[in-house]
Every structure is written in C-alpha cells, then in structure tokens.
Amino acid sequence: MISVLVLTLNEEINIGDCLDSVAWADDVLVLDSGSEDRTVEIARDRGARVLHRDFDDFASQRNYGLEAGGLRHDWVLHLDADERVTPALRESLREAVGRGEHRAYRVPSKLIFQGRWLKHAGMYPTYQVRFGRREALTFTQVGHGQRGALPPEQVGTIDEPLRHHAFSKGISDWVRRHNRYSSDEAGHARATALRDVDWSSLLTGTAQARRRALKDLSYALPCRPLLRFLYVYVGRLGLLDGRPGFDYAILLAFYEYLIGLKRREHARDGSRTHAEESADAPLEQDPQSPQL
Known part of the structure; x- marks a missing residue:
C-alpha cells in the first residue's frame, strides 16, 4: 500500500530505529550517498533495498528515488534517517490513502532535543510535504531544503507528526x-x-x-x-x-x-x-x- 524512501549518509546511529519504525511497510528503499560506516549493512539486515547515488541536493535525491528506485506502491513516504514514524502516524497515512482526497500531504514533525520535545522553540507544528502519489510528488530545491512542486489545492494535511531526532549524532x-x-x-x-x-x-x-x-x-x-x-x-x-x-x-x-x-x-x-x-x-x- 505504501512505499518508504529513506535518504542516508553515515547514519548507522539512526537507520536501525528509523527502519524499525516503518517495519509495517513491505517496500522500503534506502538511497545512500556513499556511507563509510555500517549504514548499508544495517539497512540490508532490516530488509530494506539499497541504492547508491552521489549527493547533490535533497530534491534531486528524492526525485531520483521516485524515478529510478523501482518503488512498488503508488503512495510514497519520504523520510530522513533521523525521523521516526509513530503508530498513530502510520494509521493516519493509511487513512489518507483510503480517502484519496489529495495527491500529496504535508506532515508535521516533533523536534526532539536533549531528550525533550521542543513544543515551542521547535515551532511545532511546521509542515513538509513528505507523503504523496509517486507520479505526482516531485521536489524542487530551495536553499538547503526541498519543497513539493504541487499546487496548494492538491496538497492535504496530516495532523499526526513524525518524531525528528535532529541531534541524535550530537x-x-x-x-x-x-x-x-x-x-x-x-x-x-x-x-x-x-x-x-x-x-x-x-x-x-x-x-x-x-x-x-x-x-x-x-x-x-x-x-x-x-x-x-x-x-x-x-x-x-x-x-x-x-x-x-x-x-x-x-x-x-x-x-x-x-x-x-x-x-x-x-x-x-x-x-x-x-x-x-x-x-x-x-x-x-x-x-x-x-x-x-
């Protein structure tokens, strides 16, 4: 029902927990940029497929995964290795697929710092377009981040957040x-x-x-x-x-x-x-x- 695409580079600290949080998905692709640690090994041990592409920017990485990753399902969830999908978010994603009201969805994230959710300083909720139909969801690079290219009326909002462990590597x-x-x-x-x-x-x-x-x-x-x-x-x-x-x-x-x-x-x-x-x-x- 849902494919998962994860971007990685030297993420042995994070990739195990990230993939464990999407163990419910039967199609997980890790797009690696040349890790020199155990990232690829851990990903394969968790049952994920692994592709390599040299990194140029986030939008190009995600678009490459969509186009060349051989994803099996029409709906794709985009993750970074330091993000986790909660059971509540998993159910919200499945419900969104069932409704089919929009071609893509914004997803909020909870920033975790020093073991604490930064409800205020983390500016919750901030949203990124991370979930959508494979043929519709492409990205453009702006500054250091990426933005979905769909018009606003085709993008819905999911209320359940990702957990973002942005400081997991110190x-x-x-x-x-x-x-x-x-x-x-x-x-x-x-x-x-x-x-x-x-x-x-x-x-x-x-x-x-x-x-x-x-x-x-x-x-x-x-x-x-x-x-x-x-x-x-x-x-x-x-x-x-x-x-x-x-x-x-x-x-x-x-x-x-x-x-x-x-x-x-x-x-x-x-x-x-x-x-x-x-x-x-x-x-x-x-x-x-x-x-x-």
Missing part, C-alpha cells in the same frame, strides 16, 4: 551540517530580492505559503540573529521549553549569523573580483577626451 554533527546548510541559505538569500517575495501569500496564503514568504522577506531585515533568537525564545515561547529551549534558540541565532557572514563574504569577494577584473582590463579611449 551537537558537533548538527553544527557541521548547518555550516553546510548556511552556505546554501546564503546563496538563496543572495538570489532573493524584495520583488521576489510572494506578497499575496502573506495575507491570503496557506500557513506553509506564509512561512515561505516571511522567510524570503526576512532576508532584508537587519540583526537577523538577534531577531531569530527573540522570535524563537520569546515570540514562540521557547522559554517554556526550559534549558533545551534556550540552547536551541542560541543555536538558531548562530546559524543565522553564519548565513549573514557568508553573504557578506561573498559580497566582498565579488567586489574584489570585479575590481581586479577592471584593473586588468585594457584601457578604452574616452571619445570625449583629446588624444595625446
């Missing part, structure tokens, strides 16, 4: 990944101008469309790290999540600071390159100047 791993993500976000920010903001979504769009528009608009704001901290810790009541909420808000502010640093670094490098090219270019005669 703070160092989180920082390493978000250093990479910040480069992608800086590139997206450089390419996004105020004219690109979907202003209509701010007033009349879905919650997900408003969130995307607000994100694009936020690139023009000053003091983004401080604003991100205040929004998460005060505006979203992350202070009610105790010390984990404070620590997570600090980490997000640090992430925003990295994005800003890389944007300014690129601007300086671009200006320097332009100046060097101008200095190296041959002098052109000004037609209004007298010849000597």
